[in-house]
Amino acid sequence: MPLVTVKGIYKDGKVELSERPAEIAETARVLVTFLPADGWEGEAAAEQNLDRETLRKQAFERMKKGIHLGGPPYPKREELYDRCDK
Numbered sequence: 001m002p003l004v005t006v007k008g009i010y011k012d013g014k015v016e017l018s019e020r021p022a023e024i025a026e027t028a029r030v031l032v033t034f035l036p037a038d039g040w041e042g043e044a045a046a047e048q049n050l051d052r053e054t055l056r057k058q059a060f061e062r063m064k065k066g067i068h069l070g071g072p073p074y075p076k077r078e079e080l081y082d083r084c085d086k
Contacts, residue, residue: 004024007019010034015032
């Protein structure tokens with residue numbers, strides 16, 4: 001059986017799910033993790049998305065700038081042969 005994650009709220013000793021999970025029978029074993037109540041859904045996600053957006057923009061700027069691998073003037077064939085030990 002695949003792992004399924006469903007949001008819910010703990011209230012008066014019971015867990016109320018926001019939706020009924022598909023593919024789950026009437027009885028199933030579960031693990032419950034309590035998350036911090038202070039804006040765990042909105043604020044943390046917004047900060048994470050902001051950080052991801054900033055990192056994405058920085059990565060695209062680096063790609064646009066490119067990597068300098070040298071360039072003209074290129075050495076002539078004779079110059080390359082002169083550099084090698086014979």
